[in-house]
Amino acid sequence: xxxxxxxxxxxxxxxxxxxxxxxxxxxxxxxxxxxxxxxxxxxxxxxxxxxxxxxxxxxxxxxxxxxxxxxxxxxxxxxxxxxxxxxxxxxxxxxxxxxxxxxxxxxxxxxxxxxxxxxxxxxxxxxxxxxxxxxxxxxxxxxxxxxxxxxxxxxxxxxxxxxxxxxxxxxxxxxxxxxxxxxxxxxxxxxxxxxxxxxxxxxxxxxxxxxxxxx
Amino acid sequence: xxxxxxxxxxxxxxxxxxxxxxxxxxxxxxxxxxxxxxxxxxxxxxxxxxxxxxxxxxxxxxxxxxxxxxxxxxxxxxxxxxxxxxxxxxxxxxxxxxxxxxxxxxxxxxxxxxxxxxxx
Numbered sequence: 001x002x003x004x005x006x007x008x009x010x011x012x013x014x015x016x017x018x019x020x021x022x023x024x025x026x027x028x029x030x031x032x033x034x035x036x037x038x039x040x041x042x043x044x045x046x047x048x049x050x051x052x053x054x055x056x057x058x059x060x061x062x063x064x065x066x067x068x069x070x071x072x073x074x075x076x077x078x079x080x081x082x083x084x085x086x087x088x089x090x091x092x093x094x095x096x097x098x099x100x101x102x103x104x105x106x107x108x109x110x111x112x113x114x115x116x117x118x119x120x121x122x123x124x125x126x127x128x129x130x131x132x133x134x135x136x137x138x139x140x141x142x143x144x145x146x147x148x149x150x151x152x153x154x155x156x157x158x159x160x161x162x163x164x165x166x167x168x169x170x171x172x173x174x175x176x177x178x179x180x181x182x183x184x185x186x187x188x189x190x191x192x193x194x195x196x197x198x199x200x201x202x203x204x205x206x207x208x209x210x211x212x213x214x215x
Numbered sequence: 216x217x218x219x220x221x222x223x224x225x226x227x228x229x230x231x232x233x234x235x236x237x238x239x240x241x242x243x244x245x246x247x248x249x250x251x252x253x254x255x256x257x258x259x260x261x262x263x264x265x266x267x268x269x270x271x272x273x274x275x276x277x278x279x280x281x282x283x284x285x286x287x288x289x290x291x292x293x294x295x296x297x298x299x300x301x302x303x304x305x306x307x308x309x310x311x312x313x314x315x316x317x318x319x320x321x322x323x324x325x326x327x328x329x330x331x332x333x334x335x
Contacts, residue, residue: 047303055314058315076256087244097232203277206251211266
């Protein structure tokens with residue numbers, strides 16, 4: 001089959017036309033045109049990491065090694081407070097994006113700062129929960145359930161931490177350069193990242209905390 | 216809407232969403248979060264029914280976040296975003312259900328003491 005096509009192209013004068021056609025087809029891609037899709041695909045791969053951690057927790061989540069289970073360890077009011085912090089940070093980031101669309105730099109920065117504070121509150125509450133568990137001797141080493149719990153929730157917390165670092169970096173960038181196209185693009189990537197973390201948290205509070213209390 | 220400097224802003228405008236969209240999404244998310252917490256904290260239903268309900272609420276809330284916060288639709292990035300998402304969901308579904316299914320059977324077949332207790 002390949003031999004036939006070779007004789008076709010070399011035998012007919014259409015071969016030259018094809019060369020010209022290929023040259024014309026080479027068009028310019030504007031800078032950053034594929035960034036959003038690329039970042040989305042990164043998020044999907046991140047989604048796979050969390051899926052594996054959820055699967056691990058699903059398998060090991062009932063292996064208490066004679067120690068306490070979710071009912072004795074988790075405090076739902078604290079988790080509810082944490083959930084509300086993350087949800088509020090999601091809507092304030094949305095407002096930052098709206099301010100960015102309107103070209104209002106000061107409003108964008110203000111909403112980003114509010115988002116950062118909510119994110120920081122989320123992290124502080126999570127650290128309070130983790131240190132409380134560890135201080136009472138229920139660290140990740142004490143059972144397979146706690147190992148998988150700390151890995152799953154800790155990985156989410158680590159993502160939020162890096163999201164915060166990124167947020168502060170972008171606030172500095174916007175302060176220096178303004179809402180230039182590159183900064184708008186970066187803010188949109190962080191928007192996807194931040195809202196994505198909130199989607200993962202829905203899975204965490206449902207499958208880890210709420211389902212844990214039902215066991 | 217101020218004048219835009221960027222050259223490829225055509226799809227950007229739409230993907231930011233609107234104030235109304237964010238508020239609708241936030242309202243729905245709050246309702247879909249509060250109900251599962253209330254169900255588990257007060258336990259008005261049986262454990263099984265509660266578990267099924269909160270899983271359903273989580274699934275719906277994830278879709279709400281996808282639509283109103285992540286602005287997912289069939290047209291974003293020429294349809295490639297939704298294709299990547301669907302592909303990921305298939306992989307996640309296979310990995311999750313496969314792991315839980317296989318490990319559940321491993322557990323029940325390889326722990327003789329537990330099996331004796333279950334049968335007795």
